[in-house]
Amino acid sequence: MKIALLGGSFDPVHEGHIQMAKEAVAQLDVEEVWFLPTWKTPLKERNLSSTNDRVQMLELALASYPKFKINLVEMERMGSSYTIDTLSILCQRYPENQFYWLMGNDQLEQFDRWKEPEKLVKLAQFVCFDRLGKLAKPSYPILCLHMPMMPVSSSEIRKGYKLNYLDPNVLNYIYQHRLYIENFVRERVNPHRFAHSLSVASLCEELAISHHLDSHKAYLIGLFHDIAKSMSKEKMEPWMDAICPENKIYPVPVWHGFVGSEIVKRVFGLWDETICAAIYHHVLGTSTDPYAMIVFCADKLDPLRGYPVQEQIEQTKKDLEKGFSLVKEENKKYLEGKE
Template sequence: MRIAVLGGAFDPIHNGHLQIAKQAVKQLRIDEVWFMPSAATPLKQEQAASFQDRAAMISLAIAPYRHMKLCTLEQELEGVSYTIRTVKTLFQRYPQHSFCWLIGDDQALQFDRWKSSDELKQLLPFYVFTRDEQDISLPDGLHRVHMQLLAVSSSEIRQGQKLYQVPDRVRDYMGAHGLYLERMVRQRMSEKRFLHSQSVAALCVQLARAHQLDCRVAYLMGITHDVCKQLPYAQAEAWMRSHMPNSLQEAPAIWHGYIGADYINKVFHIHDRRILQAVYHHVKGRNRTDYDRILFIADKLDPSRGYDSSREIAISMRSLKEGYRIVKEQQEAYLKKEGSCKKIRSLYMEELVRIVQKAVDEKKESVRCCMIFVN
């Protein structure tokens, strides 16, 4: 068979990779495309996801396509994933097949830096997939294949951009395992808010561990709970009006919990109901599950807030229900006090407006009298 190898980090795989594989089968008359995830790429920084996770995502992405296979050869080869070594190993293991190698234009521009690049060009053909409108200069010996490449990169995906270019099965895997989640969350809030989210997630994990609960669930709900906290008011109102109109009358300060749960479900593909319910109720609190209690406690007692919450944290480590009760009482006392302060401020503002308006009216009357006198 004629095999095309598509190598790379695939961190993560996206529709652009699948498009290249489809075009290779169509234009180069390839029998199969083997996706070859690298164990350690020489010219790239360390991968964000593990080899196991990247291989699993490839398997999910290519499952519908009978001409696409996963090859984990580079995991078996120790050390850095040099293509020259991989190619020679393929020739030894599969002498019945003929091979070619598929690369993108970014890889082609670095090809002369590859180990034994001249020897590689003698061993097998390299096909470079470039956009139709591009005419970049390729190193000698590489063959160009024009196509309409999708404008997407794995680095964009890791930042939470263009997630629609990731197959749903892969997005579900990313959401279930929390892959790239901190990067995605960080892009959607200020540094101060992100540090708070990290601190809440850490406390959630501590509480979960103390009560023999799922630390992964605890971390995911902690790191994502404020993902929509800084959503502009107009966008937040539009989201509430479109998706949760029955809760629109509640205070806008509460909305980010409702929107956040909906957002991480639809955008981050986090579908675990324990996480979604905890995020949804974390502002007002809900004393129904241990995960509800953990997130409510951790958000209110976050050590990064700058006040001493060690006593309440210690109590929560022993009993989530008792910790929740104490924190809820503190919240209600604060809101009651804050409500009284707001009422006083409101009365003060009303009186101030009355005084100002009286002064304006008196000035108007004085001016009117002067005009009468002059006339």
Template sequence: MKKIGLLGGTFDPPHLGHLLVAEEVYHALDLDEVWFIPSNDPPHKDSTDTNTEDRLEMTRMAVQTNHHFDVNTIEIERSGTSFTFDTVSSLVNTYQDTEFYFIMGGDMVEYLPKWHRIEELLELVSFVGVQRKGFELECEYPIIKVEIPMFEVSSTLIRNRVQGGGSTRYLLPERVETYIKERGLYGKR
């Protein structure tokens, strides 16, 4: 049976923190692949100002040098609000000989009880909580905990840096950094 990690997000933009999380979980759980799933319209976040095509292209650029990473466009193709239940249900039906692991940051673990159709979702996928030294992942649901090296970066930090004219060097894959500059993304408004 194949083992696939799923890392969803707006990826606005995808950064080295996303890649680090995926790589650490890949090795810790001996996965076959990790699929990055850019969301169309996440239920837990405000909508993004960056168009879907740019976010998708940046995500593809971010993962292209790693042979066990891939981009899955299921949520973009489906359109509408991106509920994890709908995504995982579709993947489980399509890839029947595959075990899925949904990877999430420690900040999202506490929100699991509020997720759409969480009880049914727990029967379809294993949840992986990314843990940092010194922090506990507390949840009433079963979570596989994976500890990663500390690397404090977020898409918000990067957008703010770009808007303020600051450096994003060593926070983004070089191709993504170049794409952002060439397309004028996240610039001053």
């Protein structure tokens, strides 16, 4: 069998990887593509997500492609995985197979630094997919093929950009297991706002547990509630025009709730009406949906604000409606005072 091998950390796997595997089938006529998640990439220092999470995301992303398989040879060894070791094992285990090792331009440029490159090119046909249109001339017998560019990387995804390049089931997994999602927020707000977002998220979670609600959903609402807070009026205006032009009569500091509720859907793929509505109403407390009441209270009772709030938090844990009306009353007084 002709088998293409695609190594990577897959943290997380995205459309760019799938595209490369599809090109291998189309251009090399391989029967299968094996995805080889690395235990740890020798040339990269960043800490990877757990093995289990990366493999589970691969399983979800490859589920609809019968020719794409996961091979855990690198995981089994649990050491720093060099391609030469991996390839030697695969050639021993499957002597009948002809292997193609797939890589991108960035890897071709570093090929001299790989362990035992002369030996590597004897064990498999190395194939470089040219994504940038400016291939370095390889000094080893490496096959160079052209592939349309897929402008996405796992590192962008870990910061919450280009999430539309993920399989929807992988994105769902990321939220369910809280991979990278704190980074999504950290990237877009200042450090003070980020600390507040984390603090509100954990208070939302606690309040949801007290009221037998979905604590993970509450956590997400808290985490993302101020996602639009750092946006300028100019940046928010087109969003306001598109979603609720009638709300432009409100002072600008109120807008981030409306805009944030749309951003969590369109940018972060959180298409959950309860989450969006809770964020939409969090500034003014204009909804009595339990999740909306929770985030409204948690936002105002965030211990990081520096007021003595513990008693009110305990009260809200016992009785959400009562806590909500008390917080709303106080907030009203505060705003009137400010006026």
